[in-house]
Amino acid sequence: MAGSEQRSAGTARITLTRSQAIAIGVFSTLSLAGACLLPRLASFYLISAQVGFLALAIWRLSLIVVQAKAPRPNPPGSWSHDEWPHYTIVAALYHEAQILPHLVERLDEIDYPRDRLQGFLALEADDHATIAAASQLSLPDWLSVLVVPPGAPKTKPRALNYALARATGDFLTIYDAEDAPDPLQLKEAAMKFRDEGDSLACVQAPLRIRSRQKNSPHPLLDRQFAAEYAALFEITLPAMVQLGLPFPLGGTSNHFRVSVLKALGGWDAWNVTEDADLGFRIWRSGLRLSVISRPTYETPPGPVRLWLPQRTRWLKGYLQTLAVHTRWTEGMGWRGWAALILTIGAGLGSAAVHAGCMAWVAVVCLMSAMDRQLPSLSIMGWTVLIVGVAAAWITKHRGARIAGTPYGPLDMAASLPYWFLLSLAFMHAAVRLALEPHRWDKTPHQDDVEPISVPDPYPDAGRAAA
Template sequence: MQDLPTDIAFLLDHGVRRPILETAAAAARESGVDASDVLLARGLVSQDRFYRALAAAVEAPFLADVTLGPQTLFPDAIVARRAVLAHGGTSTPMLVTTPDGRETTALLERGKAPAGYAITTPPILRRAVFGLHAAEIARRAAHTLPDKAPHFSYRDGPHAWQIYGPFVFATALLLGTALVSGTLAVAGMVACLIFVVMAALRGATCLEDVPTSPLRWTPRMPDVALPVYTILVPLLNEAEVVAPLVEALAALDYPLEKLDIKLLVEAHDVSTAAAIEALALPAAFETIVVPRGEPLTKPRALNAALPLARGAFTVVYDAEDRPDPDQLRLAVAAFDREGPDLACLQARLVIHNSQDALIAALFAIEYAALFDVVNPGLLRLGLPIPLGGTSNHFRTSALAAIGGWDAWNVTEDADIGLRLGALGLRIGDLPSATREEAPTRLPVWLRQRARWMKGFLQTLLVHTRAPRRTLAVLGPARTIAVWLLVGGTVLSALLFPLSLAIGLGMVLAAAAALVGAAPEAALLDDLVTHASIATLAPPLPFPVAVLAATTFAVGMAATLVVAEIALRRRKRRDLRPMLALLPVYLVLVSLGAWRGVWDLALRPYHWHKTTHGLAPPERLLPRLRRHAGALRARLGGGRVRGRAPAE
């Protein structure tokens, strides 16, 4: 029988059965870590039991409650796993520690802990440090980036010219329209040109043949060669989904002892904290209670945990995420293959509840277009992209070097994607799926969309503060692409109802002209007359209306083509009938964009929280079948095929 490693063998004297320790020792040899890491990470022995036993074995006091001295630093004390205690007398221990495997071995070989030495558990030490430095941690999480690089943060809001510029432009346009003939026509043609370029850019992404899964077979890396991987999961009012979230993370094909999973909970969110506590999670899972502070945003929570990330790589998941089990292994292989200039990988986000509601089905089409066609295509073209809100895999060193996330931007993912590009760092595509839950209720979806659009506007304002700097870093082509991707997305959403009205007006006018016009020459005159009336010709000249309608048609065609290609790649042909409803969906997107503009003006840092884990409304297809049956019954005088009318 093989001897047990020193850092766990002492547990035999404290009631832990030998088979459990042998299991930990075998797994430790495969993973290349200390046996105690396996034992604790997998929950084979609880942290409280392990450290109490260790304290007894080395004759050191075990502290269930810790009061730290003022010289304790964050994050140094947590990273070093030791801190100086507040002095309470000559017999009080001076130092508290949570020994790792090597330190445990050294203590046990010494036989007795040094004088003034106490032991506690990592969660107790972490809570004590956070309690001592709550205000500092909150300040650092919110202000580190804007203090070091204010030009990359939205904390100080837009510059004066960015506030008054749109009003000056609108006033000049109105005066020009009234005083100078053709002003509106020129403005309309410029707007149409922008939208045509956007449509062309989206169309170009279709030319890149991008798979939804890796084309090449990746050799399975042995566990001993895998690095530690940090997983950050911000949670707010997510008590209902904590258990399935933990189950999904535990199912990842990655050694649990090499996972550094941090569940981030806001200080006031007692229900989510209680749900986590009830699960009695192993040491691979840490609960980070984010101190109270402003702004109350997801990026602030991420920044609070970033200094504690132990992994070479860090990924962000949302509460409802269900990543492919091999996603972390694929990411490690991609980072190793691509080289150190690759700072981030964006996995594919896929909606898994598209059958729950019509809005979820349309959302699934939008996500398929964005993550299976547009974003991978843009990356193949060498352009930076606004990242998705989850499944962003980073080199931890690169993430720390750029100052983490902007706590003042409510679409922190879009911002950090463009910031990486502006700093010369590369983003790559990771063809691995993370399944997400789409909102199934329109008000929830609308609040989420308003936040996204507000964040896009914040990102645009940040990256247009200093156009010369942006041009110097990205170059003209990439700068224009970034402004089009972010600003053009919001502008097209805001103007979509007008474009739709113009397009429909031109179609109706053309139909009226064709029906009532005489042949040949009279047809053109009649078409102009009807179209001029339909498009309100005095404010919008007829040639501009024609150009706008054509631009709208081109844009819709590009949208539909991208969506069709995306559904084919994702093998979701069941969603193809929903493509006919995309214009209606885009009207809703416009409503969200206008609400986002309103929110930006009145409450720029407010975070519209998307609630997850809600029971969906009755599934879409059964509901449609029921309505169709009721309609047939009504049209048939109360009879449904095969059934007599009720008495």
């Protein structure tokens, strides 16, 4: 693909190109017609899907083994004060006046030479409440308010790009309003970049969900969310790094080389999961991603009425990212395609079929019980069901142990209705992609949580390095 065409295709501003729309239409029509006219073809589709989901379950189990064999992180080395690189911190906020003082307090706790820091609170011009709240705070000398002028689309990545244009640091990281980063996270990231060389473009810190100080009215939903994060950031991403694969970044606590980020044009302002897209754009440029161990603590979204819009946006953004990165092949290689399918593709596919598959199993079991017979699932069907559910439970349990997140039998049972919610979010995302592809569903944040106590990966090593 020519350079200008690639740049045009490499953004989510266009949901589907004409070629993509035609290909999807033709494939869907032929597949549906074939399944209706040729029963054996329908059976082939079913068996293929079962094999695919069984392979995905085995992949997830294999990641546990890979992660367990990964070397433990080395303590940061020593740098003199003047050797620490310049770092830019950006927090893009919207309607966060209530939680802003807590964010500023947490950013001020970061253990890094103050004369090496530059920070921006990127606030939308029409967010008068947050701008007023920021003006009442005593900000650290290195942190300033950056008002993002009106424009379209009004999204977090657009605000990040506005701040990126003014970044003077060697490295840059982003945080969300509710984030509580480990104070030594920047030092670990800086050392990681130094140790692994110029080919390393980005490192992702693990995101962990904090427990609530008050009794939560929806503890099971919070714990499902925390277990998902634990499986992703404690198991999947470290294992993919060990395998030399790219991965979709998390929405916060990514650390970048500023020169690389600017060369790539920053974030795609039209993609509502700009983080997932950027991870694969970095890979396409021939550079690597990695992970570090110092976490950032976040809050769970809360009840279903808040969880659903957030998950809808994530899945809509995954659809956008999949559409963008299947428009051309340059730079992906087999590792890139494998990673795209096993992360973005698998996440979308699982969310799409969870409810239907579980409803089908429930109906079969109910009808068999009424006939006083064993459920008449095929051996392959039982295998996919048992191995798939076990892989999900084991991955979450292992990740939760590392993250210090509770995950027991009740949480495993609660994951079944939670998967129905994922399918609901997927259907909502598909509709929203068609009607409002670039609308950003804002997640309200509350500060009624506290950090989970977890072991330090290397106690006091970072402070000694200072």
